[in-house]
Amino acid sequence: MSGWRSREARAFRSAWAGLAEALRTERHFRFHAAAAAIVVGLGLWLDVSRQDWLWLLLAIAGVWAAELINTAVERAVDRISTDVHPLAKSAKDSAAGAVLVTAMFAVAVGAFVLGPPLWRMFFQ
Numbered sequence: 191m192s193g194w195r196s197r198e199a200r201a202f203r204s205a206w207a208g209l210a211e212a213l214r215t216e217r218h219f220r221f222h223a224a225a226a227a228i229v230v231g232l233g234l235w236l237d238v239s240r241q242d243w244l245w246l247l248l249a250i251a252g253v254w255a256a257e258l259i260n261t262a263v264e265r266a267v268d269r270i271s272t273d274v275h276p277l278a279k280s281a282k283d284s285a286a287g288a289v290l291v292t293a294m295f296a297v298a299v300g301a302f303v304l305g306p307p308l309w310r311m312f313f314q
C-alpha cells in the first residue's frame with residue numbers, strides 16, 4: 191500500500207478503535223447506542239420517509255459525536271491532572287452541556303418524526 195493509503199488506513203483504524211472503546215467503556219455512550227437502535231427499529235417499522243430518515247440519522251450522529259467529544263475532553267482533563275479545579279469542572283461541564291444540547295435536539299426530532307405515526311397507530 192502507498193504511504194498515503196497506509197496513513198489513511200491507520201487513521202481510520204484509530205477512529206474505529208475510539209468508537210469501539212467508547213462503546214466498551216462509556217455507560218452513557220452505550221445508552222445512546224441502544225436509544226439509536228430503538229429509533230432505527232421504529233423508523234423501519236413505521237416506514238418513515240427518506241427525508242425523515244435524514245433527520246433521525248442527523249440526530250443520532252450528533253449525539254454520538256458529542257458523546258465521543260465529551261469522552262475525549264474528560265480523558266484529556268484527567269490526563270493533565272485529577273486534582274479538583276474550577277477550570278477542569280468548567281471544561282467537563284461544557285462538554286457534557288454539548289451532549290445535552292444534541293440529546294434535546296434528538297428528542298425533539300424523535301417526537302416530530304415518530305410521534306405522529308405512533309399516535310395514529312395506537313390511538314386512532
Ligand SMILES: Nc1ncnc2c1ncn2[C@@H]1O[C@H](COP(=O)(O)OP(=O)(O)OP(=O)(O)O)[C@@H](O)[C@H]1O
Nearest residue numbers: 216218264271272273274275276278279282283286
Ligand atoms: N478535576 C475536577 N475538578 C472539578 N470538578 C470535576 C473534576 N472532575 C470532574 N468534575 C466534576 O464532576 C463531574 C463528573 O465528572 P466525571 O469525570 O466523573 O464525568 P462523568 O460525567 O461522571 O462521566 P463518565 O461517567 O462518563 O465518566 C464533571 O462534570 C464536573 O462537574
